[in-house]
Amino acid sequence: MATRETSARQTEIDLASDAPLYEQVRDRLSQMVLARELSDSTPLPTEPNLMELFGVSRGTLRRAIEELVRDGLLSAEQGRGTFVVQEERVRRVVWQRLSEVARPDSRFDLDLSQYVPDFAGANLAHKRVMKRAEWKNADVVFCAPDNSIELLRLAALESGKKILVPTYGLRRGFIFLDGAKIQKTDHALAATLDGMERFGKRLGPADLRQAGTIDLVVTGATAVTTDGRHIGGGQRYLALEWMMMKQLGVLSPIALVFAVVHDCQVVDEMVEAEPDCLLDLICTNTDEIDVWQPRDSAPTKLRRIK
């Protein structure tokens, strides 16, 4: 095994390095996935090919791949081979880009795997949302607990709207806040995760109907695709919340879904993912992308937003 490992031809694998060989292979493989040097749609090259590519033993290669599977970037499918998890690849690429513009969270700092960050220029994206008729006409707005829309939640409260906000990780259900019933001086605090539970009513899934009919859904995202997919932090909370609202019949049939993201979070590719909550409009710091697509439940002309 030692002789095979010392025959490394790839310059990326540094035999003199202190880092264990499998870690170097893991990191190099991960880089290749993010750079799209490996295809999403076909399995990874065969073990012998990869062993030759990296100049390492089967054991080293397997350990590297196992780590990436555990990490969620690769998935090993029995009998078919090992595949890149496209959604996770997109997430990682966007996290790298976001590090330039993301604002730290009060608890998670810049650990973007734990939260959706606020970003430089978010106010410009908010303005695009606020000038839409759907926003102006909405009485009840579902707002994700994402940092990037904290100030949009504030704007909603200030204009007397009602907002329904899930608690972080849905740990304590949803919070229902009525801007008209909260004192103006408390609006800023009520728009934060730290403050909202002091001013709103906690609703469990069974009480969601008390929120009335939701006219509009506004969310941040880890990434969005130009075909209207929302990619969250990995735990699919928005999909879960969407499902609950839909099943309980609290979503207006013409409720649209707006996403607020930084330009660098928009990914121009088709991502194969479970169809959870499809987006209708993406508002960024510089642009507005209409990604409207017909959905079975709603009359087409009502769904069109332009």
Add this chain to the structure above:
Amino acid sequence: MSSALSTDQYREQIWAELAKVARPDSRFHWDFSSFICDFIGSEKCSDRVLELDALKNRGNRQVFITPDNCLEDLRYKLIQRGIPFVMTTYGIVRGFYRLDPSTIPASDHRYAATLDGFDRYGVSMPLVELQKGEKFALLVTGGSAVSNNGVRFGKGHGYFDFEWAVLSELGLTDSSSVVADVVHDCQFVNEVMPAEKHDVVVDWVVTPTQVMHIDQSSRQSGRVFWELVPGTEFEQLSIVAELRAIQNLGPL
């Protein structure tokens, strides 16, 4: 309590009691291993802290507060009274910040007292800046548990020990600096506990029902025990590099 329990046993006992009075964190829910919780009655604690001579007679000296949830009300009341303070971010990850109430509109006082709101009004203080300021008259922390001789123990106490050590290394504490620990009654353990060399023993334990003074006149001035830092959560903190640069120590 008749016989001393192990610190793990105390923690279990205390967390069970604390769960009855604690307020959940906006991110960490009820996971007491991730944050120092706020509790019913913390408002009474802040009123008592405001009465401490160390605060009332501070002159030009500064006030330091940890980002613990049980001190949110105290931060609010300091802001309302126009008293600036220095605080760290959660986990000291972004180091020290200073909050100047004169920069905050009255409508945002409560907001600025939360960790989410603090991020909008606090100003980052690199150690070289912090060092130019006055010494600290009063330092207030929360904690998991504290003994009757002022030894803090359980999750989280290490952060304040480290903050104290860094501020001391910068020459910002002295024998007249006073340390207050705000806890719920159930977090007070009526036992004598041994202090380790890096533990900051506290002068005051403030609970919703009482204020206890503990004589710490023989407290040693704080210092960073560099040999203890490698392998801890402090190792990668930016303030570690900053402090070592100030002290010409080179990388850890």
